[in-house]
Amino acid sequence: MKFFLKTFGCQINNYDSIKIIKFLKKKFFYTKVLNFDILIINTCSVREFCQKKIFFFLKKNTFFSFLNILTGCSSNIFFNIFLKKHYINIILNINCFFFTIFLIYMFYFYKCKQIFFIDYFKKNNNLNILKNNFYIVIMEGCNKYCSYCIIPYTRGRELYFDFFKIFKEIFFFKLNIKEIYFFGQNVNSYKYFLKNKLINFYFLIEILYEFYYNFKFYYITSNFKNLNFNLKFYKKIESLHLPLQSGSNIILKFMKRNYKFNSYKNLIYYIKNNFSMFNFNTDIIICFPGENNNYFNKTLISIEKVLFDKSYVFIYNIRSYTSSIFFFNNIKIILKKKRFIKLSLNLKNNIHYINKIIINKIIYCIFKNIFLIYNNFYFSYLYLKVLIFL
Template sequence: MKLYIETLGCAMNVRDSEHIILELQKKEGYTLTPNLNEADLILINTCSVREKPEQKLFSEIGYFAKNKKEGAKIGVCGCTASAMGHEIIKKSPHVDFVLGARNVSKITSIIHRPKAVEVDIDFDDSTYVFADSKKSSYKALLNISIGCDKKCAYCIVPFTRGKEISIPLDLILKEAQKLVENGTKEILLLGQNVNNYGIRFSTPHAKIDFTGLLRELSGIRGLERIRFTSPHPLHMSDSFLDEFAQNPKICKSIHIPLQSGSNQILKSMKRGYTQEWYLNRIAYLKQRVPHVGISTDIIVGFPGEEDSDFEETMKVVESVRFDTLYSFVYSPRPNTSSYSWGDKKSVPKDIAKERLNRLQTRHKKILQENSMEELGKIHKVLIENNKITSNETFSEGRSDTNRLVKIREFIDMGEICEVIISQVKGSTLYGEVLCR
């Protein structure tokens, strides 16, 4: 039996797909195939955050139904599955089952139940031990919590992934240890609000917070690098930022979602912090780690955003000088509080797009300026890819600060080497190996 899976959206979805694949391989005997036409089971792991998710979903279902072999099953998983549930099967008779984002552990049972729908956002699989692989990649994803308790006005995640529950420490440590034993050198911790870890467990558990979890993971011999996404600005205490700064295993790159620089818009978004708090945390972080790499998310054109609000966002961008910026025009999502506002506070699309263009244009220049400052600096780079052609040989990987670095020589994947930056092209860094 062969499995074809398409994964849309964030790293959480990627990790869910990894769990689904391993469960089906270990317990149902499936093998993964990149060829849709030969698959016996076709899965779409959906994202509800991306624009027009329903349109994308039914377009994909139609394509798969037209090109699948006779008798092959189609299953819809993920956040859009959670949001739409039975409606998916009503709209598309080609779909054999629907599995919500909070119900991943049910994959091996639902494939045997025609037209089944499992989308319970209160279902708890935080203590479920998923099947694992005997061989790991050099980089791996590791869930530390599921769900989200925040009430951000624009976000559908609490509706699709349910309440926030932390995964027990012992399960996290066991999984991390297995990954390292099988070759992993860098682990990316996943959660909707990772630095809120420990706020709630579904079974009795000793008190621990995210800072404590980082310390525990750092004790694993052979684990060389720890990353995490996404922390929430509201939970960036001094103790957390101190641990980030002083722990040598924690990579010095961090994603700190801003969303808006306007206090008025932040309040409407229900983000729980102000521009002043955000900049205070950035200042404390840069004081402790001057070379830190910072990425962020920004929404432009949120309902009620005036020119003055957007200028406040630009003010923060100029102050922080983010290394990476994910920016979007606001798009309403059903089951979010801002969706119910309708057009009352909406920003005209042409104005929102103009603001987005201005933001992205300015950030592109900031990134180029930041890149030029890297000349002559030394970074530790984990090699993730290499390529040999008749014209060139190069390897590439991510620095400790999460910058992509290219090296014009062949280096084994998984190796960590010291690289001095010798050239910058646009925002791309080129370096030479000092030692391995």
């Protein structure tokens, strides 16, 4: 039997899809062409836009000729709609994907019409390797409950993976890799207790750094609340994705983010003063309920002050289950679009400015996915010193 997998969503969803493919390949053939017996749809519900795309995809396609399985963030919150309105055969929570083969057999053996399998079952098989990069999920879920975010409801409360397993896998593959990406909804809240001794995220990186000091470490996504203020740590990484969400303290309070813009900015200045080439990326939500022109302007000012290297801007949209659905929101669509354009333009201008700063400076780069043959050795990675000039 051949299976095909369609993914909607972010990097974490892509990562989950790789996990599913790797797992199912043990029993079925994986195909990238539209000639299959099993269709797996890995869904995302973090943004309303993505959710709409899923419903559109389901409406557009008729799924009677093959077995279809739906998993991902949307599976446990919209299962009613998926079961009733669209003919989905098996719905299962992403954390239960180890049951997929069992459920497929069960489906055929018992001639089921529909199976709905939701359980927060966790297993430690959380590692994956892609080309020369090492992608690893070290925790899942979130306990923060920001007022706009659906993740704690779709992914559940935080769960942390086994420290020794993470270490063992990295050790095992260390010869093949140069970069390690740590994933998790709140990756820097990672905790592991070893005989009452706490191993937190920073300690984990510190230990790894001792062994693999010439590696690049990246992690997505971190929360300001769990940040490490020890400067030594930032020597080990060169970029940080740290969602700001808003430049207004009032909006941050309504969002339940538990920090103020000034503390956020001071930390960034502190790191940049010591590591001038450090990269900061962020997420910003605009038009949150109650965001007037004054609050929006604070966000505009904040991006001038911080100068992010990369930013993802989203217009707030209502997500079921979140507490912000009770907030009164009367921001007109036209204004939302205007603010989006304004912020995006300002961010773009900032990028031009940042790019100018590195002109005539020597920076270290990794060239990925190139293929170089040198003295009969093959390299797909190159560390280079690059001088940027105009």
